[in-house]
Amino acid sequence: MTETLQPINETKHQLLDELTIKFAGDSGDGIQLTGQRFAELSSQVGEVVRTMPDFPAEIRAPAGTIGGVSGFQIRTGSDNVHTHGDRLDVLVAMNPASLKSNLAKVKRNGIILVNQDTFSERNLALADYQTSPLVDESLQDYRVFALSITKLTRAALKGSGLSGKEMDRAKNFFALGLICWLFPKPKTAVYQWIDKKFATKTVFAQANRKAFDTGWNYGETAELFATPYEIKKATKLKVDHTSKNQFITGNAAAASALVCAARKAGLPLFLGGYPITPATEVMQELLKIKAPDVKVFQAEDEIAAIGSTVGAAFAGALAATSTSGPGLALMGEFINLAVIAELPLVIINVQRAGPSTGLPTKTEQSDLMQALWGRNGESPLPILAAKTPQDCFNMTYEAARLAIHYMTPVIVLSDLYLSASAEAWHEPEQQELAEIPVHFATQAEGFKPYQRNDDTLARPWAIPGTPGLEHITGGLEKQWDTGGVSYDGENHERMVHLRAQKIANIAKTLPLPPVYGNPNASVLLIGWGSTFGSLLEATEQMNQQGDAVAFIHLQHLNPFPKGLAESIRQYSKVVVAENNLGQLCQMLRAQFLIDAQLISKVQGSPFTVDEVILKLKLMMEKSS
Amino acid sequence: MIANLASSELTRQDFLSNCDPRWCPGCGCFSILRSLTTSFANAGIPKERQVVVSGIGCSSRLPYYTSAYGFHTLHGRAPTVAMGIKLTNPELSVWIVSGDGDALAIGGNHTMHFMRRNSDLKMMLFNNQIYGLTKGQASPTSPPGLKTKSTPYGVTDNPVRPVSLALASGATFVARVHDKDNAMMEAVMDEAQQHKGAVFIEILMNCVTFHDGAFDHVTAKKERDSHSLQLKHGEPMIFGQEREKGIIDRQGQLQVVEIGQSGITERDLLVHDAYSEDTALAHRLALLEYPDFPFPFGIFRKVDAPVYG
Numbered sequence: 001m002t003e004t005l006q007p008i009n010e011t012k013h014q015l016l017d018e019l020t021i022k023f024a025g026d027s028g029d030g031i032q033l034t035g036q037r038f039a040e041l042s043s044q045v046g047e048v049v050r051t052m053p054d055f056p057a058e059i060r061a062p063a064g065t066i067g068g069v070s071g072f073q074i075r076t077g078s079d080n081v082h083t084h085g086d087r088l089d090v091l092v093a094m095n096p097a098s099l100k101s102n103l104a105k106v107k108r109n110g111i112i113l114v115n116q117d118t119f120s121e122r123n124l125a126l127a128d129y130q131t132s133p134l135v136d137e138s139l140q141d142y143r144v145f146a147l148s149i150t151k152l153t154r155a156a157l158k159g160s161g162l163s164g165k166e167m168d169r170a171k172n173f174f175a176l177g178l179i180c181w182l183f184p185k186p187k188t189a190v191y192q193w194i195d196k197k198f199a200t201k202t203v204f205a206q207a208n209r210k211a212f213d214t215g216w217n218y219g220e221t222a223e224l225f226a227t228p229y230e231i232k233k234a235t236k237l238k239v240d241h242t243s244k245n246q247f248i249t250g251n252a253a254a255a256s257a258l259v260c261a262a263r264k265a266g267l268p269l270f271l272g273g274y275p276i277t278p279a280t281e282v283m284q285e286l287l288k289i290k291a292p293d294v295k296v297f298q299a300e301d302e303i304a305a306i307g308s309t310v311g312a313a314f315a316g317a318l319a320a321t322s323t324s325g326p327g328l329a330l331m332g333e334f335i336n337l338a339v340i341a342e343l344p345l346v347i348i349n350v351q352r353a354g355p356s357t358g359l360p361t362k363t364e365q366s367d368l369m370q371a372l373w374g375r376n377g378e379s380p381l382p383i384l385a386a387k388t389p390q391d392c393f394n395m396t397y398e399a400a401r402l403a404i405h406y407m408t409p410v411i412v413l414s415d416l417y418l419s420a421s422a423e424a425w426h427e428p429e430q431q432e433l434a435e436i437p438v439h440f441a442t443q444a445e446g447f448k449p450y451q452r453n454d455d456t457l458a459r460p461w462a463i464p465g466t467p468g469l470e471h472i473t474g475g476l477e478k479q480w481d482t483g484g485v486s487y488d489g490e491n492h493e494r495m496v497h498l499r500a501q502k503i504a505n506i507a508k509t510l511p512l513p514p515v516y517g518n519p520n521a522s523v524l525l526i527g528w529g530s531t532f533g534s535l536l537e538a539t540e541q542m543n544q545q546g547d548a549v550a551f552i553h554l555q556h557l558n559p560f561p562k563g564l565a566e567s568i569r570q571y572s573k574v575v576v577a578e579n580n581l582g583q584l585c586q587m588l589r590a591q592f593l594i595d596a597q598l599i600s601k602v603q604g605s606p607f608t609v610d611e612v613i614l615k616l617k618l619m620m621e622k623s624s
Numbered sequence: 625m626i627a628n629l630a631s632s633e634l635t636r637q638d639f640l641s642n643c644d645p646r647w648c649p650g651c652g653c654f655s656i657l658r659s660l661t662t663s664f665a666n667a668g669i670p671k672e673r674q675v676v677v678s679g680i681g682c683s684s685r686l687p688y689y690t691s692a693y694g695f696h697t698l699h700g701r702a703p704t705v706a707m708g709i710k711l712t713n714p715e716l717s718v719w720i721v722s723g724d725g726d727a728l729a730i731g732g733n734h735t736m737h738f739m740r741r742n743s744d745l746k747m748m749l750f751n752n753q754i755y756g757l758t759k760g761q762a763s764p765t766s767p768p769g770l771k772t773k774s775t776p777y778g779v780t781d782n783p784v785r786p787v788s789l790a791l792a793s794g795a796t797f798v799a800r801v802h803d804k805d806n807a808m809m810e811a812v813m814d815e816a817q818q819h820k821g822a823v824f825i826e827i828l829m830n831c832v833t834f835h836d837g838a839f840d841h842v843t844a845k846k847e848r849d850s851h852s853l854q855l856k857h858g859e860p861m862i863f864g865q866e867r868e869k870g871i872i873d874r875q876g877q878l879q880v881v882e883i884g885q886s887g888i889t890e891r892d893l894l895v896h897d898a899y900s901e902d903t904a905l906a907h908r909l910a911l912l913e914y915p916d917f918p919f920p921f922g923i924f925r926k927v928d929a930p931v932y933g
Contacts, residue, residue: 270712272704295711295933300737304704307697307734311677311708314695315716319708333698341695464693464709464716467672472641472687474678474696484643485688 015230018077019183020085023175024102025094025115026063027056027070030172035072036422037176037193040247041185042076043424046233049076049247050533051422052084057361064126069098078232080540082388082533084421086608092175094118094149096127103139112142113178115171117150145224149174149215156214160207170204170211177215184228187216248425250392250418251278254322254348255285256427257393259294261346261400262318265436270312271320272297272305274327277360278416279350282322302327306334306347313343314473316440316463318400320346325354325367328411329374335409336375339499341473342450342459344403344410348396351415351529353604362604363416365529366580371411372558372587378496380503382406383558385413387532390425392418395555401436406502407458413557415579417530417606444468449483457502459483503559510561513552516540521548523620524571526596528554528584531607535577538612547620557584565592573623575599577612639664639671641691647682652803652829656750657689659806660719663813664692667717675718677706679726682757683750683829686721700731703738706745711933717817720747725755728764728784739793739822741932746797746816746823749786752831753838760834772834787910787924790824791903797821798906798925802828804843805921808854812923821931842919851914855922860893863918870894871917878908880917898926 023035032053043049052073061068075085090111093099095118106112119132133139134146153171154164162170173194180190190212198205219225248256262269273283273296286296295317299305306321313319323331328349338345351367353359371383382402386395392414399410441447441460449471450459462469471483479486480494517525517539527535532553539551550571554560568574568588576585577599585598599615601607639661647653664674674692678684680699687694693716697705702720710718720738727735727749738745754772755761761774765786769778790798797819801809809827816823828839842852853863853871861871862883870893872881881888897905906924913919 268712270708272708297707297711299704299707300733303701304707304734304737307701307704308708308711310697311695311705311710312712313708314705315709315712317708317712319712334701337698463713464675465672465713467670470671470691470693472694472696474687474694475680475698476696 014227015232016077017232018075018081019089019229019231020073020075020087021090021092021179021183022071022073022088022102022105023092023094023172024069024071024098025172026098027061027068028063029070029094030169031070031072031094034172034176035074036247037190038179038185039074039076039422041180041189042074042183042231043247044189045185047076047231048079048081048234049074049424050081050084051075051247052417053420062126064095064097064123066097066101066127069101071098071102076231078234079236080537082536083606083609086610090179092179094172094175096123096129096133099133100127100129106142108141110142112139112144113175114144114146115149115175116146117148147218152214152218153211156210157207160210161203162207166204167207170207173208173211174215174218177212177217178219179215180212181216181219182225182228183231187212246425246427247422248389248393249281249420249422250386250389250414251281251350252285253390253393253425254386254396254412254414255282257396258286258318258320258346258400259289260393260428260430260433261397261436262293264430264433265318265400265404265438267316267318267438268293268295269320270295270297270309270317271322272299272308272312273322274299274302274305276302276324276327278352278419279322279324279327279348281419282348282350302330303334306331306345309345310334310338310341310343313338313345314341314463316461318346318404319344320348320400322348322350324350324352324360325370326357328367328370332375335381335411336377336379337475338409339375339379339381340475340478342407344407344461346396346399346403347409347411349411349413350419351413353602359604361416363530363606364579364602364604365413365415365531366583366602367413368528368557368580368583368587371413378500380500381408381558382410382503382506382556383413384410385529385555385557386418387529387553387555389418389421389423391555393425397433401434402506404436404438404461405458406456406506407461408503413529415530421530440466441469442466448481449473450478451481452498457498457505507559507562510556510559512561512563512567513554515567516551516553517543518548519550521550522572523549523616524568524574525549525551525616526554526568526574526576526584526588527551528557528578531577531579534607534609534612537609538616541609542613542616547617549616554584557587560591565594568592568594573597573620575616575619577607577615579606634665634668634671636661636665639674639690639692641689643688645689646685648833650832651682652752652831653683653686653750655803655806656748656809656827656829657686659809659813660686660748661690662806662810663817664690666810666814667817669717669817673716675706675709675716676721677702677709677718678721679723679731680757681723681726681755682831683721683723684726700726700729701734702726703731703734703743703745703747707738707743710744714744714933718745720745722747722749723756724749724751724753724763724765724786728786728789732764736789736793739790739795739824742794742796742821742929743932744820744822746819746825748825748827750827750829751786752829752835753783754831754835756831756834770835785910786824786826788907790826791906791910791925795822795824796925796927796929797823797923799824799923800826800828800921802839802843802921803830804845804848808921815923815926819926821929842914851918853912853918853920855896855898855909855920855924857896857898857923857926860890860895862890862893869918878912878917896922898923901927
């Protein structure tokens, strides 16, 4: 039987390299809020933090069930933290269902903190427990601390004037207080946040502060743990407590990039969107910005969303849309219109598991071929992929720059993992950002809508309202310089090649991706998108263990940077790891004629580091 | 001074491109293009601020024949592109050119939504009751029984009533005109130019090739007066070659009456009120069809309301 409420044998102020902790409970337990608070506190004290929420697909899943469990995972530590963590050091389980659904992720001998007040017969039954795991032997491999969080919180809030139900809503702050004692975080920052959040409801602010303090004091006095644990701080992370540091998800970063790009370019921003998981937050983040130069239009469907975006591009806005795979499918015809009309567009595709509706709340990287080929005719466009939440800023900004510079739609691939996962981030100052020059055509004399810039092959951007430049654009093939309708076969061939060349030319401006790990290794691991963290950590660990591996991660998927083929061919074995059945792998094989091998995972969840190492080692053994 | 003013005045020619229209000879589109460019000249808005956005279909070729800015977009999707243009630059006057297939079949959703938002866009729906560009299939407005290439035994579906749809969707300017009456088209288009909000103009248009004469019973010169009703705000509803007939409201039912018979005078007739906030009368008028009733033309509804964006 697991002994609870026993102090564990720890040396004083033990220093941890890193911590992976998950708060889990019922949908109504305030888990997301608690997790976010702990993540932001960890970031504020200078740790590298990555987070990952998971919540039920149903908005109101039945209380107490496995399906209704909400979780928030945080990994915090020093410079080598690149993912939200494979296994848990600590699980805070606010009910039986959340214990059951997360137990498999807890490390052997890991800490499990449960709210034992919720372990009623009914809740145990809802979680499909025959006997309580707190009394049988099923948890003997873990260090379990069963606390009466509900009762302790109620006792602390007695006389506060709150109802029992209202008091119970403060119990997540008890848990946060205890964890913030165990892994020390500044109390004052929590107080400030509580006071701000509940500014209009001071009675709740007081209750949450009280619950937090009670949890903290409980940790200090109950002797559950001998001492708090210190977590190693980052050495490379720039931490600036005074300015614009924020905790940002991939979707919020993408939204921020659109605003920064539009302002850098001196253009109004227009986003036409339609709600779809997991892309909706891009639109919603922009709606928080109340400024006349940011316009957001919630359309009647994805077709209208991108249609309005194409119209906005024609009229001279930085025009963008955000969607997910099924939406991208609906948008294909309009993306093609932007290809032939040569209008700048940023299309942010936050991928989820398909086909069709698939697993709408699970991650996957399976829209690469759709982005590349999912349109009729020869329809080239640049494709970028973000590798971390904050890279969603970089790639979206770069997409805006390329779109305007080359007068073309650009697709940015993000995914559900990046959309929801968060890390600390510092919004760049305007002067730090790449220039986005905009040259609207104004000269009526000799104006030809398709007369191209010699260098970029971009056509001029001539917007309605400009006298003398009136012209018609549209989906019919264009005469190569006047832009008039042309049914001529030779002109069509010329235009097909011109459009292809315009995109292909971008390759020479792109930097080669950096090589991580051991550049002299014979094995090269290649990834793209949100797998970056797992693949990098796997590479580092393998090199530490004596298996030489080099690793590159591609952000530009069409065109590939010039010289990529040559740098890949230096390695005798090339392995591509991706969350699909080998879409990038096929592209590399087809374009470079290399015998690239595949590590694939399509379980709706990102690679764990261990999985990558295991699969890579197997492949290396096979070939040796 | 006077010479300068005269030279800066815009004419219909200023709004025509040097591109020769490629519609079938005798197509109703020619007449509509004529009225639209006349109305552009009348409005006096410089051509760089007029934008004509179309979908796909015979009608949607129209932007190529005007000298304004134009965008020949996708089948059914013109309202969406128009929306983005208008929201980005509210100074522009944005017209949507569409047909019965374009606006009511594939683009029905967008047609409904631009109107319910009261977007400041002007849609002209060229209704010829047939798919022309794909050579003669049934459209959402094809009358029951019509034999087409896609309905060899005759149309069995109920047709959409475009004016009813516009009213139900909340368009604030709803009108119906036809291609045989340029004066009426221009008068309605001129009013539409000044309107702030969603404009919907159904234009009955003859397809000489695939559905010739579809509207002759209400548009032909000799039939027009007796088979159609010209709606004019504030005026009694009178029709007939001798202006001998009218419409009355008898206990909630619209009825055709002979003026002078059974003691009916002009003062008993229903007076058209296009400016009413209440759409009940407009809805009833939208249901009137020949031969039971004269077919109404003119402005059904014109009200001010907050505009989207």
